[in-house]
Amino acid sequence: GVTDTAGPEGGPVPVKLQLQWFTQAQFAGYYAAVEQGYYADAGLDVTILEGGTDIVPQTVLAQGQADFAIAWVPKALASREQGAGITDVAQVFQRSGTRQVSFKDRNITTAADLKGKKVGNWGFGNEFELFAGMTKAGIDPGKDVTLVQQQFDMQALLNGDIDAAQAMNYNEYAQVLEAVNPDTGKLYTPDDFSTISWEDEGTAMYQDAIWANTEKLSSDAAYQDTTVKFVEASLRGWAYCRDEAEACRDIVVAKGSKLGASHQLWQMNEVNRLIWPAEGGAGMIDQAAWDQTVSIAQDTRNAEGQTVLTKAPEGEAFTNEYVSQALENLKDDGVDVTGESYSPETVTLAEGGA
Amino acid sequence: MTDQSVAAVSLTGVDKTFDAGRAGAVTALSGIDLAVAPGEFVSLIGPSGCGKSTLMRLVADLERPSAGTISVFGKSAHQARLDQDYGIAFQAAGLLPWRSVRANVELPLQVHGMGRAGRAARADELLELVGLAEFAGHRPDQLSGGMQQRVAIARALAERPRLLLMDEPFGALDEMTRERMQGELVRLSTQTGCAVIFVTHSIPEAVYLSDRVVVMSPRPGRISAVVPIELSDRNEDTREEPGFFAAVTAVREALRARASVELS
C-alpha cells in the first residue's frame, strides 16, 4: 500500500493515480488539479501514471501499485468479479461518449440498420454498448453483422472498408472531422456522417470513474480521508477545465500529448459535455444509470457469447459517501459542482487536429 | 581426336606467391617451366610444402599464377576448366558428407547432365574398380580414411577426362590396394590416352607410373630435376626390373642432391 507511508511530519501524502490511456484531455481534470495546485492544497502529492494497451488500471489499483485508478465501470466490475477489491467512489463521466459513425449515404441511423453490415469494433471491452444496442434492435451481433477489428485511426471507415465505426465523441469522431474529404478538398463535416448515439438508443453504460481500494476504504481512516481529498481536488480540477477549456488544453498539450491543440480542445469540450451539467453534483453515482450499466453487463452477449458479468456485483461496488463529502466541501468553497449553466463551445477542428 | 602437336599442359615462367596476412607472404612457386604431352604421365615429387599441390591447382585454374602463363590443350587454364578438360582428385578427399558414397561418385556426372540410369551404371563400375561396391549406400563418415580416398579417386575418373590431376591419391592406401590401384591407373591412362599429372611422395610409385618424374625443391618451389623413365611396359614384374631400381635410385639422388645443398 502506498498511502500507509503518510507524508513525513505532516508533509504531503503521496498518491498515485493510474490512467487508462495516454495523456489527453480525457484526463484533463487530474492534470489541471496537479498544475493548479489543488492536490497540493489538499495535502496530496499526486503522481499520474499513464496507461498502455496492456495496462489494466483497476488491476494496478487492486495490486496496491496505485492508490486510485480511472476505469470504465463495466470493465472494472468484471475485475471485481474476479476478486479485485475496488469501489467506484466518483462517477466523473455522467454520460457515455461512445457512438457509431457511418457515411450518410449508407443510411445507418439506428442500431437496426447495422444488420448485414461490416461493423467496426474495438474490442478491448469497449464494445458492450454497441452489442447491447444491436441486441436491443433484434440483431444477433455474432451472426447478423461482420465484425471488423478497428484500429487507432478511422481510415477503415474513410476508405469504405467498413460501413460503421466505433468512435468516442471526444477522440475518433474528431479524427474523422480533421480529415480531408478527397471529393471536396476540404475537411469532412458532421453533415457527411450519420451517427448512432448509445445514450439515445438507451444502451449507454457508465464510463470513466474514480476507483479506490475497497479494503482500505473500510479499514484505513487515513485512506478514507485521502479519498475525500483526492475526489474533491479532482472535481475541482474538472470544474476548472469546464470554465477554462483552453487553459486545460494547454496543460494537456504541455504534458506531451502528440495529438494537436485543436484536437485536444475538441476533446476537452466533448469531455466537458459528458460531465456537465451534473444534476446531483459531479461524480455522484445515479442508481438508475448504474443499474442500467449492470444489467447490460449481465445480459448482453458479445460475438463469442460472453457477458461482462456473470452475476450482480457483490459488496460495495460503488459508494457516494466520499463524493458527497467532497461535493459538500466544494460547495462550501463556492465551487459550482453541478454546472447547470454549462454550455458547450463550438470548436473548429484544424486539419490533422493541429 | 586429340591434336598431338599441342601440349596437354604447358607452364612457362610461372610464379605463385601467397599473401598469408599478418604471417607475411609465402613464395610457393618460382620460375616453373613444364610441358606435359598428351597421354603423358608425369609425377611431381618433392618435400612437403614445396608447391606440388599449388602447381596442380594452378593447372586446374583453382589459383591464378602471380606471373607466367599456363595453357592446357592450347587454351588458357580457365577455358580448359570451363570445357571440362580435366578430372581432379584432391589431397583431402573432399566428399560431400550429406551424400552417400554412390551419390558422391555420381556428382560430376549429375553436374554435367548425365541421366539417372547412365550415372548409376557408371558409379557401379567405378565403385567396383576401387573395391567399394558394398559400401555404395554408406555415408562418407562411415568409411575409413583409405576408403574415402578411393571414393574420391572413383569420382575423379567418372568422366574419363583426357587430363587427370591427382594429388597424392594413394597416400592413405595400403601397399596392396595401392599397387592394384596403380595398375588400374596405368591401364586406364594407356587405354584412354589421357595425360596425368600425379603428385606423390613415393619414389617407387612415381617411377612405376610415370613417363617422367619431376623433382621439386622447396622455398621457393622450383623444379630441380626431371627424370625420364624408360621402362618397356608396366606389369607385375616391372617392380623387379633392374631399370626400375635404377630409375628409383636416380630420383632418390635427385631429391637428396637438392636436400644436401639445402642442409649445407
Added chain:
Amino acid sequence: MTDQSVAAVSLTGVDKTFDAGRAGAVTALSGIDLAVAPGEFVSLIGPSGCGKSTLMRLVADLERPSAGTISVFGKSAHQARLDQDYGIAFQAAGLLPWRSVRANVELPLQVHGMGRAGRAARADELLELVGLAEFAGHRPDQLSGGMQQRVAIARALAERPRLLLMDEPFGALDEMTRERMQGELVRLSTQTGCAVIFVTHSIPEAVYLSDRVVVMSPRPGRISAVVPIELSDRNEDTREEPGFFAAVTAVREALRARASVELS
C-alpha cells in the same frame, strides 16, 4: 616410474560392430587379443578398412568395444583417458581452423592448464622439431597437406605421454621428411620410454620403427600375424641391414598370405 610388470595396453577378445543405419551393420573388429608392453613400439598394418583406426580409437576410449576388455596401464581405457595416459594423432590432421599453427600445438597444454610461457616454449621446441618454426603464425588452411600433418604430430607429442597413439601420421610426408620424423620418433620413444601404437601402410616404416609389427586382415578385422622385429639399433644404416630386409619380406609375406587366401 612405470610399473614394468603391467602392460601398457592390453586387449582381450575385443569385437567392434558399427551400426551403419540403412546400410546395415559393419563388423570392424573381431576377436582381437593384443598386449603392448611399456616402452614397446608396435605397428599396425593391413589393408584399407581392416579396422586399424578403429582399434586405436578403442584404446583411446573414443569408441567402446562391442565385446571384450581393454586395459591401459592396468586401468580401464576410460580411466586412462581421464588420466591423460596417452597422446594421439589422428588419421586426418583435425586442426582447429580458427587457431594459428602455434595455438593448435598449444591446445593440449592449454587444456591441461600449463602456463602461457611454458606453452610457448614447448610449442617453439615442437615446431622446430617438425620443421615449421616459421609457420607458427599461419592458419591451418594456409599450410600444405604435409605441413598440417606435421602440426598434428607436434600436437600429439606436446605432453610427453607414456603411450603414443599415431594413425598414419607420416602418410602425407615425403620420404626425406618422413625418415627424419621416423628418426625423431625413435629417439623420442627410447628417451622417454613411451609405448607407441603406430598405424602405417609402409612396411619399411613399420619395420624400421617397431619392436613388433601386427598384421591385420579385413572383414571382419582380425590380427592375422604378429612379426617380431629384431634389429640391434636404429640409425642411418639400419635400412641397409640384411635383418631389415628380412623383416620387410616377412611382413610383406604375412600381408600377402592373408590376401591370397582372401582372393582365392
Added chain:
Amino acid sequence: MTIVLATRRILTPVLAGVLLLVFWQLVVDLRDIPGYLLPSPEAIGTQVRQNFSDILTASRASGTNALVGLLAGIALAVAAAVVAVWVPPVERLLTPLASAVSAMPIVALAPVLSIMFSATSDLPRRIVVAIVAFFPVFVTTVRGLTRIEQVHAELMRSYAVGGWTLTRLVRLPGAVPYLFTGIRVAASLAVISAVVAEYFGGLQNGLGSRITSAAANTAYARAWAYVVAAIGLGLVFYLAALAAERLASRGRVPIS
C-alpha cells in the same frame, strides 16, 4: 533403444510441464492469488473445456493465417538468400533492407498494411506473418549458403559449374542446418505474429481477438484458454518444422 530415447524425449518435457502446472496451481491456491491477477491452471482448464469449439474455430482462423504467411515468408526468404549469395550486390542491398524491415514491429506494420490493402481481409495479417518469418530464414540461410567448405567449392569449380548447380548441389544441402534454425525460429514467431496482428485490424475471427476481448474484461482464465490454444498452435508449427527438418536431412549427419 530408440524407443526408450523417444519416450524420454517426450516424457521429460511433459513431466516438466506437469510439474510447472502443479507448482502454478499450488502457488495460486496456497497464496490465494485472485483471478484478476493470475488464473489457476484448473480455471483455465475449465475455460478450455467450456469454449472448446470456439477455440478450435479461432485456432483455425489464426492458424491458417500463420501457415500461409509462414510458407510465403520461407519461400521468399530462401529465394532471396539464394539470389543474394549468387549476386553479391543483391546481398548488400537486401541485408540492410531486411534488417530495417525486420525491426518494424507488428504494431507499426499491421495498421498501415490494413490501410493499404483492406481492413476486412486476411491479407494484411498474412503479409505481417510473411515479413516476420522472412528475416530469420533469410539471415540464417545466407549464412549457411556462404559457409561452404573450400574443398567443396573447388571441386565444383573444377567441374566448371557455379550458379544454380553449385547452389543446388553444395550450397543448399550445406545450408540445410542453418535454414532450419531459421525456420524453427520463424515457425514459432509466425503464430504469435498472426495472433498479435489481429489486434490491429481485420476480421475478429481469430485467437488474438478472443484473447484481448477476454483480457479487457478481466476474464483472464478465458484469455489464457485462448493463449493455451496459441501456444498449442505454436508448438504444432514448431514440431512440423522439426519433422520437415528430419525429412530434409534423412541420411545426413544426425541432428540434435
Added chain:
Amino acid sequence: MVRLRSVLYGGAALAVILLLWEGYKLVGSPQGWSVNEVRLLPRADDSSMPHVWTVAERFTQPEISAEGSSSVLVAVLRAAWFSFRISLAGWLGGVLVGVALAVLMQRFRTARDALLPYVVISQTVPLVAIAPVVVGWGGQLAVLGQPWQPWMSVAVISGYLAFFPVAVGMLRGLDSPGPAQIALMQAYAASWWQTLVRLRLPASVGHLVPALRLAAAASVIGTIVAEISTGTRGGIGRLIIEYAQAATGDPARPWTAIAGAAALGLVVAALVSALDLALARFNPAGA
C-alpha cells in the same frame, strides 16, 4: 572502406525502395487491384501510401502545435535514442540468457528435453499475458537499491523476445563441431568446460552471429511493443501509437515513426555487423 561501402549500399537500398514506392504510386490504381474482393495490390492513393516527399516534409514540421515545439525529426530521433538504449539493455540481457540456456541445454540432455519445448512456447505467449505480470511483479522489486523504473519493464520484455533466437541458434552452434574435433577433446580428457571454451564456443560463432542479428531485431521490436503495452513514454513505440491515432487526418504522420523504427533496426543491425567482423577469425569458412 568496408564501412563506407555498406553505408553506400544501405543508401542504395533505401533509394530502391523509395523508387519502387513512388513508381507504384504512379502506375497503381487508387483502389488497388482486387481479385474476388481480395485486394492483392495496395491502394495507391495519398492517404494509404503518402508520397515520399510528404513524409519528408512532415519530418521538418513542428511536432505539436504548442509554442516552441521541436520538429518531428528531432522528436523521432530523440525517441529512437531512448528506445535504442533500452533495446541495447534488452539485447544484452537476452543474449546472456540465451547463451546460458543454450549452454545448459547442450550440457544436460535432460535440460534440453525439458527446456527446449518451453523456450519455443515462451515465444507463442502474447504480450497481453506477459506485460502485466512483468510490470506488476517488477514494480515490487528494487534493483541495486534503486526502485524499479518503467524502462526496466520494457527492457525485460525486450530481452524476453531477444533470448529466443540466441538460445536456438547458439544450441545449434554448440552442437556443430564434427565428430573428429570432439574426439580430439575427448582424447585430451578435456573437461566439459574446456571443451566448451576451446571448441564449442569458437565453433558456434557461425551460428551465433545470425542469431545475434535476429536477437537485435527482436529486441528492437520488443522495446517498441513493450513501450506501447506498458504505456512507457519517451520512445519510438509511444510515437508509433500516438502518430497512428493521428493517421486519420494526417496519413503521412505514422510513416515518420515507422521510418524511425526502421532506422533504429538498421543501426542495431550495423552494430551486430561490426561484431561479426570482430568475430570473423572464428569463421574462416565464411565468405
